[in-house]
Amino acid sequence: MPQEDKVKKVKVKKTKAAVLSDDLSSGDTHLEFKKVKAETSEKAQQKQKGTKQHKVKSPKKERTDFEIADDKRLKQEASDGDFMPEKKGKKRKRKLESVEGPSSSSAPSLPKKKKKSPQEAEGCSGLEKKKRKSEAKNKKVKKEEKEERPVTAKKKTKEEIEAARALKIKKKEEEEQQRWRWWEEEKYEDGVKWRFLEHKGPYFPPEYQPLPDNVKFYYDGKPVKLSLAAEEAALFFAQMLDHEYTTKDVFRDNFFKDWRKEMTLEERMLITDLNKCDFGELHAMHKEKVEARKNMSKEDKLVIKQANQKILEEYGYCMLDHHRERIGNFKIEPPALFRGRGEHPKQGMLKKRIQPEDVIINCSRDSRIPEPPAGHSWKEVRHDNTVTWLASWTENVQGSCKYIMLNANSKLKGEKDWEKYEVARKLKTCVNAIRAQYQEDLKSKHMGTRQRAVALYFIDKLALRAGNEKEEGETADTVGCCSLRVEHITLHDTLDGEKCVVEFDFLGKDCIRYYNKVPVSKRVFKNLKLFMQNKQDGDDLFDRLNTAMLNKHLSSLMPGLTAKVFRTYNASMTLQQQLKELSNSSDNPAEKLLSYNRANRAVAVLCNHQRAPPKTFEQSMANLQAKIVSRKEQLALAKKELKQAKKEAKRSSDSKLLVVVEKKKKAVQRSEEQLLRMEVQATDREENKQIALSTSKLNYLDPRISVAWCKNMEVPLDKIYNKTQRDKFAWAIDMTERNFLF
DNA sequence: TTGGTTACTTAGAAGGCTCCCG
DNA sequence: CGGGAGCCTTCTAAGTAACCAA
Secondary structure, eight states: OOTTTTOOOOOOOSOOOOOSOSBOOSTTTTOOOOOOOOOOOBOTTTTTTTOOOSSOSOGGGGSOHHHHHHHHHHHHHHTGGGGOSSSSOOOOOOOOOTTSSSOOTTOSSOSSOSOOOHHHHTTOSHHHHHHHHHHHHHHHHHHHHHHHHHHSOTTSOHHHHHHHHHHHHHHHHHHHHHSOOGGGSOOOSTTOOOSOEEOOOOBOOOOOOOOOTTOOEEETTEEEOOOHHHHHHHHHHHHTTTSGGGGOHHHHHHHHHHHHHHSOHHHHHHOOOGGGEEOHHHHHHHHHHHHHHHTOOHHHHHHHHHHHHHHHHHHSEEEETTEEEEBSOOBOOOOEEOOOSSSOTTTTOEEOOOOGGGOEEEOOTTSOOOOOSTTOOOSEEEOOTTSOOSEEEEOTTTOOEEEEOBOTTSHHHHHHHHHHHHHHHHHHHHHHHHHHHHHHHTTOSBHHHHHHHHHHHHHHHHOOOOOOOOOTTTSOOOOOSTTOBGGGEEEEEEETTEEEEEEEEEEOGGGOEEEEEEEOOHHHHHHHHHHHTTOOTTSBSSTTOOHHHHHHHHHHHSTTOOHHHHHHHHHHHHHHHHHHHHOOTTSOHHHHHHHHHHHHHHHHHHHTOBOOOOTTHHHHHHHHHHHHHHHHHHHHHHHHHHHHHHHHHHHHOOHHHHHHHHHHHHHHHHHHHHHHHHHHHHHHHHHTTTBOOHHHHHHTSOHHHHHHHHHHHTOOGGGTSOHHHHHHTHHHHHHOOTTOOO
C-alpha cells in the first residue's frame, strides 16, 4: 500500500528571516498606478449554477451569485465614502452614553468601554424601550399561536389545547422577563469578565462497559480476551469500521501504535499486525446497539430524554453575576480515536479519557466549589476572573487546551460578539484610508512592505484568512494568506479575456479547497511576479511577512484592527449591500426569503463556506421536481375546470354555479401559489447545494442588519433566525431599529 | 525574534429530532 | 401513521491572535 501517498512537498522552514536585502529600489518602481477596475471574479468550478432561471423578479438576476457578490462589493467599496459620517476626523464618537443607562456611578475607568454607536444610542430612551418591549411581546404571542396549532395533537380536547397554549405563552413571557438584558448595563473594567461564578464542574462521560462474554475479538483467527484498556481502544476502532477513515494507512498506523501502548506486555507480544485483527463481532455488536436504540419504545426514549434533561439541569448551567447562564459544552470529551480533517498526520491516534486529575476548575473564591467525582480530585482550582472558562484540560493528541465555556446566548459571548461587530463598523470609517495606503505601499522600496500590501489586498478583496504559521507534521497542510506558498497561485497575463489574473488553489481551514481566479491590478500582478522570482513551489510567497507583523501594522492603523476584522467587515457589508440590491418590499414573502438567502449566499461564497452536498441531494431534488410537475398538471386541470365552470355559470345563471366558480378560482389561485413556492424552493436548494450558509450567519453577519431588514420588509424574524439564533442575537433584536446601518 | 502558551472564535460533520406527506 | 427529508443541536477540530519569557 502506498504509504502516505500524499506526502506534502517539503515546506521551507518557516523562519522568514532576512535572507535577501530588503531594498529593491531597482526594477519596477515605475509601475503605473491604475485604478482597480471593477473586477468580476468568479469561482471556477461552481459556476453554472445560480443562473438557473425561473421566474425571478428583477432582470439583474441573470448572473451568478458569485459575480453579483463580487462586483456588488466592489461597487460598494467604491462608494463607501458616502456612508462615512466622519472620515479620519478622529474623535471617535464614543458619545458618552449618558442617554440611558443605570447611572455611571462606578465608572471612573473604562475609557473605551461601553460603546454605543449613534444608532444604538438614539431611540434608547426609556419610553421607546418600553414600547418596543411590549411590541415584541405582542408579536411573540401571535407567533406562539401559530406555532402552537400544528403541534397539539388532535386527540386533545379543546380545553387542553387552550391550556397548553396558555402555558406555552406564559412560559415564553417568563423567559423573556428573565432574560438578562446585559446590553443595557455598564461594562466592567478592562479585562474583568465576571465578579461571581459558580458551577458544578464538568460532566464526565460514563465508564467503559466491558464486552459481554459472547462478543469476542479474534487475532489471527483465534479469540483473544483483551485487557480492559486495550479492549476499549479496540472497540473505538471497531465502531468506525464503516467509516472511510479506517481504510487510510495513516489512520490505521496511528491507531495501531497507540493501541499497542494500551496493551499488556503479552498482548503486545501477540498482536503485531493490524491486518490480522478481526473486529467483526465488536462491530456487529455496535451496529446492533445502534439499531436497538433506534427501535426503542417511545417510553424508553422518553426515559432517556428525561435523564439527559436532568443532567443538563444539574451540570448545564452556572451562576454568573447573579444570572443563570447556559454552559455551551459542559461535558468532558469522551475518549475516542482522533479524527482530524483532511490528510491529518495524527488521525487515528487515541484521544485518552480525561480524569478529574487532569481538569482545572475556574470559579469564584466565594462560590460553592464543584465536587470532584467520588475518590478523585481536581488538578487545580483557580479563581481567575479575567478569563471566561469554567474548566479546562490538556488534550493528549495535539497537546492543546480544551475549555468549558458558556453558551452563545450568554452575556460573555454576546458582549464579545457585539464588540466584534462594532470594531468592524469602525473599520468602515477608515477603510478608504487603509486601502489607499496599501495601494501606495505596493510601490514601497521595501520588500516586506510590498508583501504586506499585497497580502492585505488579498485579505481585503478576497476575504482570505490571516494564515498563521503552523508546526509542520503536527497538522494537515493548510494555508491562509500569509502562509501561501508559490505552488498555491498561478499567474496568467491573460485568461478568459481578462488581464493579470491570479489563480488561487489551496486548502484552507478544515482542508476546504479555495479555488478562485481573480483579475488584479497590474501593480499587484507585477509584485507577485517579483515575489515568486527565484522561488520554488514549496517556498513561501510572502517570505518577509507573517501574521504578527501584519496585525501589528493593522493595529497601528486602527486600534483593535486585525486581519480577521476584514472578513467580518466585508461579509457584513456584502450582506447589507446585497439585501438592498435584491429585495423589494413589494415581493411576496417567498421571494423576500429567497432574496435574503441569496444575500446570505453571496457572503458564504465570499468567505468560501462550503459543505459536502447532502447525500440525499440528487434524490430529494428529483422528488421536488416530480412534485412540481405534478403540481403543474394539477394547476392545468384546475384551470380547465374553472373555465368549464365559468361557461356553465354564464349559460344558466344559477347562483349556485357562481359559488362553484368562486371555489374553482380559489383552487387555481392556491395551486399557483403552491407551485411558485415549490419553484422558489427548488431554486434556493439548487443554489445551496454545496454552500453552507450557517457559518456566515452565525459568525460574520452583524445580526442588526438582518433584524433591520426584517423590520423594513415586514418579514417575521423567525423566518430568518431559529430559536437558538434568536437567543444568541437577543441583544441585536432588542436594540435594532429599522434604520440601522452597518 | 522566536517559540511556546493561552484563550477564544470559527468550522463542518454527524446524528438526532421534527414535521410533513402519501 | 410510518418513513424519510431536512432542520437543528451537538461535537470537537482548526483557526486567530495576544501574551510572555528568554
